[in-house]
Amino acid sequence: MAQMTMIQAxxxxxxxxxxxxxxxxxxxxxxxxNGGVFRATEGLQKEFGEDxxxxxxxxxxxxxGLAIGLTTQGFRPVPEIQFFGFLYEVMDSVSGQMAxxxxxxxxxFHAPIxxxxxxxxxxxxxxxxADSLEGLMAQQPGLKVVIPSTPYDAxxxxxxxxxxxxxxxxxxxxxLYRSFRxxxxxxxxxxxxxxxxxxxxxxxxTIIAYGAMVHDSLKAAEELEKEGHSVEVIDxxxxxxxxxxxxxxxxxxxxxxxxVQEAQKQAGIAAHVVAEINDRAILSLEAPVLRxxxxxxxYPFSQAEPVWLPNHKDIIETAKKVLEF
Amino acid sequence: MASKTKKTQFDAVKTLENIESQFxxxxxxxxxxxxxEDALVPDLxxxxxxxxxxxxVYTRILDQRSIxxxxxxxxxxxxxxAGQEASQLASQFALEKEDFILPGYRDVPQIIWHGxxxxxxxxxSRGHFVGNQIPEGVNVIPPQIIIGAQYVQAAGVALGMKxxxxxxxxxxxxxxxxxxxxxxxxxxxxxxxxxxxxxFIVQNNQFAISTPRDKQxxxxxxxxxxxxxxxxxxxxxxxxxxxxxxxxxxARDRAINGGGxxxxxxxxxxxxxxxxxGDDPTRYRTSDTDSEWExxxxxxxxxxxLVNKGIWNxxxxxxxxxxxxxxxxxxxxxxxxxxKQKVTDLIxxxxxxxxxxxxxxYEIYKEKESK
Numbered sequence: 244m245a246q247m248t249m250i251q252a253x254x255x256x257x258x259x260x261x262x263x264x265x266x267x268x269x270x271x272x273x274x275x276x277n278g279g280v281f282r283a284t285e286g287l288q289k290e291f292g293e294d295x296x297x298x299x300x301x302x303x304x305x306x307x308g309l310a311i312g313l314t315t316q317g318f319r320p321v322p323e324i325q326f327f328g329f330l331y332e333v334m335d336s337v338s339g340q341m342a343x344x345x346x347x348x349x350x351x352f353h354a355p356i357x358x359x360x361x362x363x364x365x366x367x368x369x370x371x372x373a374d375s376l377e378g379l380m381a382q383q384p385g386l387k388v389v390i391p392s393t394p395y396d397a398x399x400x401x402x403x404x405x406x407x408x409x410x411x412x413x414x415x416x417x418x419l420y421r422s423f424r425x426x427x428x429x430x431x432x433x434x435x436x437x438x439x440x441x442x443x444x445x446x447x448x449t450i451i452a453y454g455a456m457v458h459d460s461l462k463a464a465e466e467l468e469k470e471g472h473s474v475e476v477i478d479x480x481x482x483x484x485x486x487x488x489x490x491x492x493x494x495x496x497x498x499x500x501x502x503v504q505e506a507q508k509q510a511g512i513a514a515h516v517v518a519e520i521n522d523r524a525i526l527s528l529e530a531p532v533l534r535x536x537x538x539x540x541x542y543p544f545s546q547a548e549p550v551w552l553p554n555h556k557d558i559i560e561t562a563k564k565v566l567e568f
Numbered sequence: 569m570a571s572k573t574k575k576t577q578f579d580a581v582k583t584l585e586n587i588e589s590q591f592x593x594x595x596x597x598x599x600x601x602x603x604x605e606d607a608l609v610p611d612l613x614x615x616x617x618x619x620x621x622x623x624x625v626y627t628r629i630l631d632q633r634s635i636x637x638x639x640x641x642x643x644x645x646x647x648x649x650a651g652q653e654a655s656q657l658a659s660q661f662a663l664e665k666e667d668f669i670l671p672g673y674r675d676v677p678q679i680i681w682h683g684x685x686x687x688x689x690x691x692x693s694r695g696h697f698v699g700n701q702i703p704e705g706v707n708v709i710p711p712q713i714i715i716g717a718q719y720v721q722a723a724g725v726a727l728g729m730k731x732x733x734x735x736x737x738x739x740x741x742x743x744x745x746x747x748x749x750x751x752x753x754x755x756x757x758x759x760x761x762x763x764x765x766x767x768f769i770v771q772n773n774q775f776a777i778s779t780p781r782d783k784q785x786x787x788x789x790x791x792x793x794x795x796x797x798x799x800x801x802x803x804x805x806x807x808x809x810x811x812x813x814x815x816x817x818x819a820r821d822r823a824i825n826g827g828g829x830x831x832x833x834x835x836x837x838x839x840x841x842x843x844x845x846g847d848d849p850t851r852y853r854t855s856d857t858d859s860e861w862e863x864x865x866x867x868x869x870x871x872x873x874l875v876n877k878g879i880w881n882x883x884x885x886x887x888x889x890x891x892x893x894x895x896x897x898x899x900x901x902x903x904x905x906x907x908k909q910k911v912t913d914l915i916x917x918x919x920x921x922x923x924x925x926x927x928x929x930y931e932i933y934k935e936k937e938s939k
């Protein structure tokens with residue numbers, strides 16, 4: 244075991260898969276000699292060579308097309324989109340092409356591609372860096388969307404994502420890259436995609452969260468505990484498909500739930516979680532399922548992040564509404 | 569502040585003219601079927617020449633029958649190909665089986681001649697997934713509907729081939745309108761930056777639906793856009809099978825020997841509408857232009873060339889026509905006999921392992937389908 248930050252765990256997962264499978268290719272803008280703008284690919288080109296880990300021209304759509312084309316030659320591409328706000332440039336390659344590759348060829352071809360991309364607020368990035376766009380991806384049949392919140396989850400989920408034979412969007416929250424260390428096994432291990440994790444057990448309320456909001460939810464749970472409320476925190480880990488079994492099992496136990504996301508209320512995936520609970524566990528509910536989300540504006544100018552981004556206080560407030568309904 | 573514009577030595581207009589003068593059209597056969605460029609005549613045997621003619625005639629019949637079958641409602645989406653036989657088939661004729669074709673939506677003939685069974689091409693037209701189940705060993709993808717996407721993907725196929733050390737190329741096609749897309753530039757630029765073995769073909773058939781070529785760009789040729797990627801660009805008479813074959817063959821030879829990609833503009837014409845979905849070319853094209861381009865018909869000039877060589881005659885041509893009609897009849901029947909699609913089929917084709925939402929929906933539709 245080693246103490247790792249999430250970014251180190253990601254590098255470790257990439258190294259593991261570059262070693263395990265000669266078809267794995269890591270490429271993107273500045274991921275080679277530079278080791279990535281966040282050092283996620285640090286040292287990989289040196290260890291595996293320019294043939295395996297390489298830079299691309301500055302064009303996201305081209306990167307997406309490159310990944311798709313490489314799959315026809317048996318490669319397992321792990322491209323990087325420098326910031327997920329740049330997704331719009333490569334939306335066709337992702338949603339219009341790779342997500343549909345297996346279906347449109349009736350299984351003749353498939354796209355074992357893992358797109359890594361940083362996102363998330365709280366670190367005062369410039370425009371179009373921090374936007375939470377996982378909701379767009381979650382609406383596209385053919386993709387899986389994974390968002391880890393811990394170093395341990397990041398490594399196991401990224402190895403699973405790379406080994407998956409269908410396209411996976413792997414979103415890395417910038418604020419979590421180096422915010423804390425955690426024990427991470429040095430050997431390889433996997434965490435199944437589509438499986439949530441109960442990060443804290445409780446009996447009065449279920450908080451369903453993902454990304455940076457998992458940590459705000461855990462903080463909120465601690466405070467609520469002090470006031471005598473036992474709170475369960477579920478980390479979705481995969482936001483498409485969501486782990487319905489874990490969610491429903493928890494809600495049937497606690498009878499109350501809130502869904503927490505950093506994205507705007509009209510975006511993200513919280514509405515989908517609420518709908519699934521309503522469909523499947525309405526008779527267990529003592530109160531409506533409420534959402535914690537950002538205001539429905541464009542992502543804030545960086546100085547406005549503290550007043551705009553949802554935080555543990557918002558979670559406590561919403562939790563109390565549900566607990567006291 | 570200077571009151572007058574300072575005279576400069578730099579002549580930007582001259583620079584442009586110099587560039588344009590470098591893109592003269594390669595032609596080997598003129599409209600009468602006479603060799604006009606002896607030195608460029610490709611090294612093709614009589615058998616190869618007649619095979620190319622056979623394919624062109626066959627494909628002209630395929631176009632006529634497809635239009636007719638579409639009108640009868642026995643085919644769906646169809647983008648006519650008449651007029652582009654030299655551009656489409658002579659280029660494919662220069663390829664080897666191991667080469668990988670990324671076609672646009674009008675480029676069904678190339679993938680048929682590369683190995684896609686005809687009945688599957690018809691199923692593609694109708695909208696059936698079996699049409700896109702490419703047989704093992706046939707190196708093509710289904711026709712690409714998103715104009716330009718095939719270009720960035722071709723750069724990836726070609727880079728993959730280079731990494732595998734293969735002696736093969738990725739070949740992709742778009743139209744004149746497609747050269748305005750971002751993916752067009754990104755595709756040729758990526759392939760150039762990686763020195764990847766790709767051949768990018770722009771079939772300039774003069775119109776993108778109703779929009780004429782000169783509304784796409786002020787560039788006098790599309791071939792010169794290769795300069796932006798720093799790769800060779802060639803303008804070729806797209807109604808001349810020998811010229812198309814020669815430039816593609818040259819690009820292929822160069823690519824497999826590490827020379828990187830080439831952009832080829834084939835100047836051609838589509839006699840029919842853009843697609844069969846209600847496009848009416850009389851709204852934007854004159855009959856004068858149509859007849860001017862009919863004189864340039866690739867079949868007419870190639871037929872004259874081969875007849876003069878004594879290796880083609882009416883009898884041979886009729887044999888091809890009859891064969892094509894028979895094959896088409898058989899293929900349509902086979903398409904008719906293909907089982908209808910079920911929702912469970914569509915679900916099964918989404919992922920290797922179905923996620924929980926689709927597992928659940930699979931059971932629901934399986935139940936519906938069993939009733």
